Amino acid sequence: MDIPLILLSIGIILIILSFFFGKSSRKTEDEIEIISISLHQETNQLKKRLRAIEEELMIGVGPIPKGRQPKTKPVHEIIVNQILSLQAQGYSIPEIAKRSSLTDSEVLDVLRSRGVLI
Known part of the structure; x- marks a missing residue:
């Protein structure tokens, strides 16, 4: 207690x-x-x-003179593979650009450089 x-x-x-x-x-x-x-x-x-x-x-x-235009940065190989995979799955260029965080022209350049588009 x-x-x-x-x-x-x-x-x-x-x-x-x-x-x-x-x-x-x-x-x-x-x-x-x-x-x-x-x-x-x-x-x-x-x-x-x-x-x-x-x-x-x-x-x-x-404005930047034409002789000194900045070169576009190369796209990383992982993103290139992602773009190729998305294109093979049937995604459109704007959808691929949105998913890979690139512009439409950059996606087209990647696909052309890999021979997918002519």
């Missing part, structure tokens, strides 16, 4: 103490939330500034 009474009294004391210490953890949670919100706002402001700077830098850029 002694042990249950001791456990009950310890439980009551811990419940009472939790009311006092629970408030300090809420303050900490509130401070963390405020810091998180301010960090998010600062990040958004930096993104806006970066966009503005990028736009300013792009104002002076003219």
